[in-house]
């Protein structure tokens with residue numbers, strides 16, 4: 001149990017942080033609503049993702065799924081499509097599952113306490129505390145990465161445990177305005193007490209900051225031991241185009257519902273050695289394994305290579321993948337567990353960022369049936385890169 005903070009220090013910190021929030025909080029779309037569903041959506045989107053990236057997704061999401069009922073009734077394919085490019089797709093699947101739980105177990109109303117919110121898929125201590133305090137006024141703590149950094153510096157704690165931080169935040173949270181207080185701490189961490197460049201000269205709580213007083217700001221909090229070095233993987237992505245005489249169509253498959261990029265669509269892939277010379281052979285072998293061979297050509301002839309496309313690199317949390325795409329001409333016949341997608345269908349499928357980039361390259365090579373379709377594919381391929 002952490003040492004209690006002096007009551008006058010608590011009162012002073014609350015007052016100065018709330019004044020700071022009133023005067024300097026950024027105007028963000030989720031701060032203009034008291035709808036618990038919208039606040040829950042914003043908190044899930046903001047997990048591990050920057051505010052600027054989230055804003056357009058949040059606004060489109062509420063147009064597409066304006067309430068719990070709409071989201072609970074949606075197909076997962078539509079949910080993933082609305083999330084496409086935002087990364088960490090497990091969040092989308094969990095949010096969809098949470099809407100179903102809210103509809104079926106909570107009568108369609110987002111639960112009002114942190115403890116009940118924890119019953120929802122994907123809702124941990126931080127998200128439950130944030131939603132309970134912001135949407136329902138519960139004096140619950142909410143410790144995210146920004147709050148961890150601010151509290152570590154304010155109280156000069158080298159390596160506080162999650163429990164210590166939760167106790168500290170629970171002691172500090174203002175019972176009269178808990179949502180604003182929690183957001184004030186987050187806002188301070190995001191805009192003033194930043195990781196690399198804290199502006200202590202303009203900080204509203206500088207006179208109470210132990211790390212500043214002791215000259216330890218740069219060392220607080222102590223960096224966490226670096227997670228294992230991400231594994232480097234090379235993957236051949238075989239892009240099979242249908243016969244040249246047809247409207248361009250590409251062979252796609254859907255990933256299993258759970259796990260990395262679950263439920264999203266991709267070009268068939270296989271892990272290969274990093275050796276550049278291996279790529280075409282591997283792509284042809286993969287296509288033949290799939291049964292995507294040209295139906296109307298010599299069965300012994302190798303599949304025609306239309307293009308070796310530029311590599312696409314993508315960083316997942318524990319994995320750095322280099323996709324080595326090869327464009328082959330195939331027959332266009334039925335391939336088990338795969339589908340052929342024309343430009344219109346491809347634009348409607350939810351694709352991971354790397355696959356969207358490959359699709360963009362492919363489509364430019366093939367020549368799309370309409371310039372508008374090309375522009376749509378290219379635009380979504382060049383969205384800000386985020387981890388998935």
Ligand code: SF4
Pocket residue numbers: 150153154192193194198199200203204205206207209211212217
């Ligand atoms: Fe952070 Fe500096 Fe403010 Fe302390 S004084 S809370 S280190 S910005």
